[in-house]
Amino acid sequence: MAIVERSEPEKEITLGISACLAGQKVRYNGDHKRSGFVANSLTRFFHLKPVCPEVEIGLGVPREPIRLVGDAEGDYRVVGSDHPDIDVTDKLADFGRETAKNLERDISGYILMQKSPSCGMDRVKVYHQNGHPLGRSEPGMFARTLMETSPLLPVEEEGRLHDPVLRDNFFARVFAWHRWQQEMRDEPTYAGLVAYHSAYKYLIMAHSPQNYRKLGQMVSIGKKKPVEELAEEYISLFMETLRSKANRKSHTNVLLHLLGYMKKDLSDESKQTLLEIIEQYRTGMIPLIVPVTMLSHFLNIHGSQYVKDQVYLKPYPEELGLRNTL
Numbered sequence: 001m002a003i004v005e006r007s008e009p010e011k012e013i014t015l016g017i018s019a020c021l022a023g024q025k026v027r028y029n030g031d032h033k034r035s036g037f038v039a040n041s042l043t044r045f046f047h048l049k050p051v052c053p054e055v056e057i058g059l060g061v062p063r064e065p066i067r068l069v070g071d072a073e074g075d076y077r078v079v080g081s082d083h084p085d086i087d088v089t090d091k092l093a094d095f096g097r098e099t100a101k102n103l104e105r106d107i108s109g110y111i112l113m114q115k116s117p118s119c120g121m122d123r124v125k126v127y128h129q130n131g132h133p134l135g136r137s138e139p140g141m142f143a144r145t146l147m148e149t150s151p152l153l154p155v156e157e158e159g160r161l162h163d164p165v166l167r168d169n170f171f172a173r174v175f176a177w178h179r180w181q182q183e184m185r186d187e188p189t190y191a192g193l194v195a196y197h198s199a200y201k202y203l204i205m206a207h208s209p210q211n212y213r214k215l216g217q218m219v220s221i222g223k224k225k226p227v228e229e230l231a232e233e234y235i236s237l238f239m240e241t242l243r244s245k246a247n248r249k250s251h252t253n254v255l256l257h258l259l260g261y262m263k264k265d266l267s268d269e270s271k272q273t274l275l276e277i278i279e280q281y282r283t284g285m286i287p288l289i290v291p292v293t294m295l296s297h298f299l300n301i302h303g304s305q306y307v308k309d310q311v312y313l314k315p316y317p318e319e320l321g322l323r324n325t326l
């Protein structure tokens with residue numbers, strides 16, 4: 001039997017990642033936190049740039065564990081769990097800012113290790129000085145300044161990427177941000193912005209019908225503003241929009257809109273079949289990939305270039321398989 005070799009996709013995008021997730025033995029105890037999802041799926045599609053902030057600021061391996069220690073007012077620092085006189089707050093914060101600036105042009109997303117006082121994106125336990133949990137949580141110090149310095153960079157924790165909705169959301173943002181970096185960031189033009197917005201219209205609609213209107217208005221009246229200012233305002237609201245989660249109701253709405261582009265061209269039978277498939281998706285019987293594949297097939301035959309170019313139909317490579325579980 002002939003063996004069909006799996007062709008490797010071209011990797012265009014680089015993601016920053018906590019080095020322990022990439023399998024490097026950099027944890028305080030000399031261990032790693034290798035992620036099967038990263039090793040088995042992501043390495044096929046992305047270049048990875050592993051970074052361990054604790055090693056980079058000069059803490060060795062193995063090293064004393066650290067944790068967040070704070071007060072009820074909301075302030076917190078990163079100190080040694082056994083020796084609170086070891087305080088690496090400022091070094092980790094500075095390194096987060098530096099990393100954001102140094103990698104700004106190279107990476108299009110960042111995957112962080114959850115619960116870490118350095119890398120945790122959120123929900124890292126804060127302790128009282130006496131060692132008892134304070135009952136609140138914060139981002140790790142490196143992650144915090146990384147996200148503050150690059151607020152538009154798509155960032156997610158590896159643990160949350162096991163949730164299909166969050167995974168789809170993160171990778172849709174990564175590819176959208178990468179395209180912006182390529183086409184618009186350095187030399188924005190009004191024509192470029194219109195083209196970008198046109199391609200993303202239905203993806204925006206799936207994430208927020210309200211912001212779909214706001215972004216459309218922003219572009220249509222935008223010529224009165226300097227294009228740099230307009231582009232900055234646009235991408236800020238655009239990335240915020242993609243951060244909100246799409247759901248079956250909003251996807252169904254978009255699927256029906258796309259079907260509407262072919263109402264004069266489809267036979268009654270094909271229209272009925274598509275409507276039934278969309279309904280099966282809406283009620284949770286089948287995943288999103290099914291109606292999208294069927295619609296794409298008919299749009300390729302009957303659709304205008306505008307609708308065929310909608311990123312919604314393929315926000316990331318199909319081989320990633322993310323819509324099979326949505």
Ligand code: SF4
Binds near residue numbers: 020026027054113118
């Ligand atoms: S969570 Fe971050 S700081 Fe901790 S070992 Fe992993 S990469 Fe290093």
